[in-house]
Amino acid sequence: MSNLTATSSAPSEPAAADRGARRPRLSGMIWLVWRQHRAAFWTLLALTALAVAWMLYQRAGLLDHLAAKGWPASGPDRWMEDISPYSSELLKAGYGLGFVPVLLGVFLGAPLLAGDLESGTAKLVTTQAARPARWLAAKIGISALVVVVCTVALSFAFGRWWAPVSRQSSVMDWTSGQAFDTTGPVPVALALFTVIGGVAIGLLLRRTLIAMVVTFFFAVAVQVAWSSYRLDLGHVLRITTDTGVDVGAPSPPAAAYQIDQSYVTASGETLGWSTCVHAGPEEAVAACQQQKGIVGWAVDYLPFSQMSGMQWLGASILFALTAALTVFVFLWGRKRVV
Incomplete structure (x- = not known):
């Protein structure tokens, strides 16, 4: 009886061991990199989870x-009545x-390789465990994924969170950094x-x-350059009128960002809106406008519908620059990492 019991239960132990062995686990260089930087990675993931939960909570309150x-x-x-408390939280976020x-960039990117190069860990790993290219790929790949x-x-x-009021410039202008740089592919x-x-x-270094x-300083320079060329x-696009300037300049479509406003002449030339401001009395201003052939207004603007396309175009440029930097890191680091 005992022999039968022992015989029937014996195969269960290897089966359990096989099931445990088949569980997906990190190994090799990936395990080494994750273990080395796990505190930073888990901190980033935890802070992100908290921030996402808070933003979804704020969105529910706005709705x-x-x-x-x-x-x-x-x-x-x-x-839009009494929306100030909600828009204030949105702007601050x-x-x-x-x-x-x-x-x-400062707390993850800069120390990622510099710390190992300074302490000598890079030399130890790349001379005993793996080639420099494999070490670089694991370091950069896992960090980029996180x-x-x-x-x-x-x-x-x-x-x-922003979507319900995205067309209201009084809440947050879509061309501002708070909106354009924090949605879509741009922040990535x-x-x-x-x-x-x-x-x-x-x-x-x-x-x-x-x-x-x-x-x-590099990251700040990137932000300044990006904000300067974002638009x-x-x-x-342009709206023009030919019914005179007394009726006022036309308004661009809702949620559009107005870039410039100027006079337009009969020949299609545009003149600055201050062209005749210093001409003198009202009659002199009218005479100045007539002399220059001004017949209406020209308003230049960017429609809200272009936001997504602008974001993907800008993100594509940044992704290409990132790929170029990555290639440089591999070419330089493959021979000089130790």
């Missing part, structure tokens, strides 16, 4: 307020998210470019603290 005002059936004048690429997961989640949550592209830039800086300081990603 409750709008629904109480009759949204979306009522007009904006109705459901957008402003805070703008610092995420900078923080990731950055993408976090920024995609933040972008999605903030975009969902900015974060990846800044992080890989920090990695490259750390690889060149090989000192953690100096690399972090230089990466901070150039769009295709400017």
Whole structure:
């Protein structure tokens, strides 16, 4: 009886061991990199989860307020009443998210290689465990994956929060950094470019603290340059009139961003709106306008419908620059990582 019991139960132990062995587990270089940076990775993931939960909570409060005002059936004048507390939280969140690429570049990108190069860990790993290219691929690949997961989640949550009032410039202008740089693919592209830039800086300088300081200035420069050329990603449209200037300049479509307003002449030439301001009395101003052949207004603007296309165009440029930096890191680091 006991022999039968022992015989029937014997195969169960190897089967259990086989099931345990088949469980997906990190191994090799991937396990090494994750274990080395697990505190930073788990911190980023945890903070992202908290931020996403908070933004979804704030979105629910905004929707409750709008629904109480009759949204979306009522007009904006109705459901925009008393929205200041909600718009204030939205603006502050957008402003805070703008610092995420900078923080990731400084505290994740810069020390990623610089710390190992400074301490000698890179030499130990690449001479005993793996080739430099494999070590670089694991380091950059896992870090980039964590950055993408976090920024995609933040972008999605903030975009969902802003969506109900996205066409209301009084809440938040879609061309501002708080909206344009924190939704869609832009935050992902900015974060990846800044992080890989920090990695490259750390690889060149090989000192953690100096690399972090230089990466901070690099990240700030990227933000300044990006904000300066952001609007150039769009295709400017123009509204013109030929009924005189007394009726006032035409208004662009709802949610559009007005870039410029000028006079237009009969020949189609545009003149600055201050062309005849200093001509003198009202009659002199009218005479000046007539002398210059001014027949109406010209208003240049970017429609809200271009936002997504502008974001993807800008993100594509940043992704291409990130790919170029990554290639540089591999070419430089493959021979000089030790």
